[in-house]
């Protein structure tokens with residue numbers, strides 16, 4: 001039994017005994033139960049308030065307050081809503097002064113019942129890939145008599161319908177995986193999360209082997225700045241991709257005594273799965289098969305709550321998709337998470353977690369310069385188990401809780417991969433640091449808010465800058481991307497303050513240590529790809545409180561110092577960085 005398995009079994013026992021500490025409970029001022037406050041902010045902040053009256057047919061005044069710590073010309077503000085029939089003037093363009101604030105209001109009419117959301121977005125112009133902005137969304141349920149905050153979710157809203165794809169569909173031929181990993185990955189989990197299933201039963205014991213393939217619509221060319229993913233125009237930008245490392249749950253539909261859970265398979269790097277079972281079952285009936293694809297594995301899942309309750313997509317609505325299956329082989333075909341699914345963003349989040357986990361596990365020997373010293377390989381020795389909690393209408397913030405290794409995402413966060421990967425970066429640092437109490441000077445000592453481009457503290461810039469850096473390195477993207485559509489370009493660092501108390505400068509340094517584009521000023525070069533594994537190894541022996549301490553530890557590993565020092569000078573703008 002692997003370490004991961006032992007961990008799962010131990011967790012199962014704890015859950016079974018009912019002694020699990022209530023999850024999501026946030027204790028303050030103690031690293032043990034600490035919460036890491038969120039993703040960084042840009043200089044622009046949006047606050048939104050709505051005062052609804054009546055139910056369907058009623059109106060609301062929507063007020064959006066925009067403030068900024070820097071002057072921004074041509075700042076565009078918009079208030080948008082879905083499922084609302086009337087919205088008065090809702091777009092404004094203005095110049096906001098440094099330290100300034102402005103308020104904008106509009107009136108909207110609730111024309112139909114159901115869940116709706118209203119969003120205020122403020123976005124400045126794009127300067128060399130950096131675009132400051134912010135957005136806030138509030139969620140309401142409209143009934144005949146009232147408008148209440150929050151969405152009405154069905155009891156099983158983690159359960160979603162998949163669609164069958166024509167085997168000859170052109171999208172299918174074009175769908176390629178972004179992953180090709182040779183490292184051992186996680187394993188499937190079962191629907192109740194309480195037991196592991198083996199990836200496949202021995203073929204010799206089986207009479208029927210089932211197989212299939214799963215896909216989902218990923219972000220494709222969708223850009224958060226273009227608004228909600230749910231619009232038809234944005235759906236058209238999404239790309240069909242294989243659904244990777246998803247637990248596949250197989251059931252035998254049995255109307256007499258409930259459905260029999262047959263076991264769990266696991267999709268590979270191209271979305272394929274297979275599973276062999278004895279057929280007919282012990283009751284003499286042939287299997288009436290249906291299948292579910294879950295956003296869950298032994299390493300990570302995307303759940304509706306802080307406990308195990310993963311999103312999944314099913315091949316049928318509780319009735320068997322395939323009756324009385326028999327024969328040696330049975331192909332269930334190609335199924336996909338449709339881009340019209342309310343919970344599509346859970347599938348995006350799961351794929352982002354797969355990317356992050358694969359990135360951490362894969363060896364990184366990226367240093368291609370022949371004059372560089374040998375780069376090291378580092379094997380992650382800690383448990384990868386984490387949970388991500390998300391619902392499409394969650395508003396309780398973007399943060400990471402130490403006590404249960406849970407990432408909390410807000411409704412719109414998964415519009416980009418940055419928020420998830422940032423919080424996952426906190427998880428990685430927490431595990432590498434060993435004990436929660438070793439976290440940089442008391443949970444990073446971050447002011448609230450902390451700005452991507454602005455001065456916070458040395459400790460905060462270190463713990464947040466590392467998390468920001470992973471959000472760049474894992475997807476190989478120099479832009480940190482907010483759900484509002486705002487972006488920070490870590491190559492140009494337009495509008496960044498100087499020094500090692502700026503988290504964006506720490507992130508930009510890691511980025512330059514990895515990337516191969518020389519964006520130096522002419523004085524310094526940063527084109528050398530250093531080894532990500534060396535970054536992890538330097539962590540493994542250290543519990544540094546700030547970035548320059550970490551630099552000293554990294555240097556001591558004997559990696560190629562001078563190009564790394566140049567990147568430091570370029571991004572931190574500080575003297576005193578030396579090489580042996």
Ligand SMILES: [Zn+2]
Nearest residue numbers: 037038039467
């Ligand atoms: Zn953070």
